[in-house]
Structures are given as C-alpha cells and as structure tokens.
Amino acid sequence: MEVVNQRSALLSNYEVLTLLKELESDHLARTRTALRIKKEEEAAGLPRNHVPQEEVLENLRTIEVEAIQYLSADHQPSLKQTDASISQLTRSLSRFDLTKAEKLQIVNLAPTEAVELYVIVEELEDRLGDHMQDILSTVRASLIEAVSSAEPTHAPAEVGFYQEPVQAVYQEAETWEYDANEIVFEDNGEGAGVEGDLDIDED
Amino acid sequence: MFVLSIIKDTVAVHPQHFALPPEQAITNELNKKYANRVLHDVGLCICVFDISEAGEGKIRYGDGFLWYKVVFRLVVFRPFASEVILAKVKSSDEDGIRLSMGFFDDIYVPLMWLPEPSAFDPNERAYFWLPGSEAKTAHELLDSPTSERMYIDTGEIVRVRVEADEFYDDEPGPPKATEGVQQVQLENRRPPYTITNKVWVLCHGGKMRVSRPWTRDSEAMQLRFESYSCLL
Secondary structure: OEEEEEEEEEEOHHHHHHHHHHHHHHHHHHHHHHHHHHHHHHHHOOOOOOOOOOOOOHHHHHHHHHHHHHHOOOOOHHHHOOHHHHHHHHHHHOOOOOOHHHHHHHHHHOOOOHHHHHHHOOOHHHHOOOHHHHHHHHHHHHOHHHHHHHOOOOOHHHHHHHHHHHHHHHHHHHHHHHHHHHHHHHHHOOHHHHHHHHHHHHO | OEEEEEEEEEEEEOHHHOOOOHHHHHHHHHHHHHOOOEEOOOEEEEEEEEEEEEOOOEEOOOOOOEEEEEEEEEEEEOOOOOOEEEEEEEEEEOOEEEEEOOOOOOEEEEHHHOOOOEEEEOOOOEEEEOOOOOOOOHHHHHOOOHHHOEEEOOOOEEEEEEEEEEEOOOOOOOOOEEOOEEOOOOOOOOOOEEEEEEEOOOOOOOOOOOOOOOOOOHHHHHHHHHHHHHHO
C-alpha cells in the first residue's frame, strides 16, 4: 500500500452523506433481491443452484450506518440542504472574502446566528464588518426550512421542492428497520454453512 | 471534516467473486480492507469513493486469486486543525471531557481548554461553566449556587474546535520471553487516532439544567460570546 496523496480534495458533509446513502440503498436493494429470489426458488421447489452470494462487509456497514446517523442527526443542517441549495450557497459565498476552509465550514455547519459565524471565521468583524448579516441571510436562504417559513405562499414548484427531501428521509428511516431484520435473517440462513464448506475446501 | 485521499494498492479477488463485475469486486475488497480502519497519518477511512486506475487482473502461481494493481480514492475522516465540529459528550472525568461523533469516539477536551472559569463537579460527574464569575480556583467555583452553573452534561451536543490530532502506531513489537516463557503484555492499548479539542460555543444541547437557559436568544448568545472574547 502506498499513499499517493493524503488530502487531494476536501469533501463537504453533504457529499459524504449522499455517497453513504447511495451505498446503503444499493445494499438494501441487493439484499431484497437476493431474498426475493430465494423465496421464489423455495416456492417453486427448485433445487438450490449455487448463485454466488455477495458477502456483507461488516466494517463498511458499521461505519456507513454510524456516519449516516451522525450526519443526519437533528443538530446537523444536512437534512435541510439539497444539491441545488449548496451549489447556490457556494456561488453566493464567493462574493465575500473567505478562505476555502471557512467556506467549507459554512456549508457544513450552516451558521444562522452571529455567534456560530464568529467561531468559524477568524477576525470576523475586521475582515467582513457589515457583510456578516449578508452571509447569515444567505445561509438562512439556502436552508429549506427558512425558505418555506418565510414565504409560505410561494410558487407550487418551490413547495414540491421542499417536500421531496422530507419524503426521502422518511423512506430511509423505514427501510432501515427492514434492513436490520434482513441481516438477522441472513445470518441465520444457509449462508453460514456454505462459508464453512468453502473453508474446508481451501484446506 | 472529510477528505479524499489517493491510495495505491494491490488487491486480490477471490475466485468466488469472479461472477461480479471486476469494478464491483475490487471495490468490495478495498472496502473490506479499509472501511472503519485508521490509516496512519491519513485518518479514519470511511469508504471507497471511486477507482481511478486498475491494472489487469493477474494470476500468480500458488493461488487462484486475481491480483489487481489499483489506484483509488478513499473518503477519509480527518478534520483539519481549527475546524469546528459538532460532537456529543460521552463522558467527563477529572482530566477532561471525552466526546463522541458516533462513528469516532477518541475526541478529547483537556481541562485547560475548557471555557474559563469552569470546574469539575464530582457529585454530578460533569463540568460546569460560570460565565462572568470572578472566582478563580476550583474551590471557589464549587461554592457557587448550583442554579447559576452551566453544566456540560453527558449526551449534550457541543461545538468544538480541533486543536491537534495525533496518530499512534500500536504495533506490538517482537514477543518478549523471560525464562523461556512468553509473557503476555497487559498494557493499555492506546487508540490509534485521537483528536484534541477546545470547547468553543456550547450550542443547542438537549436538556439544560440551568436557571438561565442557554437559549438561542441573541442577547444570551452575545453575553456568552463576550465572555469568550475575554478568554481570547
């Protein structure tokens, strides 16, 4: 193993969350199809042919679940963010004289109060002065909640935009429970025996 | 908080995974090897982001594995110095506070970097902070009325600034033998990757046991902020 570049790029929390959620839904889809095929075969009374089963990567699943939990917790702004709102936010932040790290943290933490911004930006008052409120209002505008509460009678397209991520989150929560059950099922299933056989073959 | 690292490695794909598309098989192998592990001087690996280059799979004499030379990008948890992160209080003791982020637990706030003046309350097993207090020593602070203290309880979310991070290579080294009997070392294992922090602003936590609640009310925030700037 060789580390070519320790830090080739910085990622925002939202990007990581999206990536992990993709992995999670891939995993769920796969286990569900595997289960369905198994059930169908059993129902048809077919002899079990050896379909190579993909193993569950336990360490990946652990970090995936824990990181998703952390990144989508109540105190994180990621639930109120969307792809479009983040790109809009970074574009509007380029007006201000901020460093890359400061911009990244503004995207990650979405400060809506002056104190929260003071922590992120060094010497805030000297550097930005009056623009502080502008930054805060830009951030507020980028969060979905703020948009909907400020203008409840907005165009219907906007409203649809608001509802979509909320639904997605709800589905995620629901499938999560299924997942726990499915893993339990897999562990007790015949997969364990198959693995044991393979071990013996290797010897 | 998260970075992309480029890493070069050689992975072996077991024949049982030959049915999968090679890209998927390689990614699985890499995830199996790296996910949820700390790479020395790199950080805590989360998962493979993508594969940038992969050579042709080669079979070596002696096993049926396909060996690929791969260059790939990895999502790594490695907060940079002075980054602000949100974390949960896991436990407190006389030495400081230990924080947790769910997937990463080795975050510490040493005593000296707590907001001043603060002290450890041994009855509650928690630190408290007395903003604007004149008291200096822990004794004076502990004499203060409980209602004025702002406790940093277990389970609360705090906003901290990363001051330093440290890697520790926990390699056991060659086994030691005395009088021909192998000794089992019983020393404490140090965590491979630790982050040291400074508590900055304590934000919207769960339950607050103070008479003057830490609301998000701007006046209260301003007051808190002023006492921080005094600290600076």
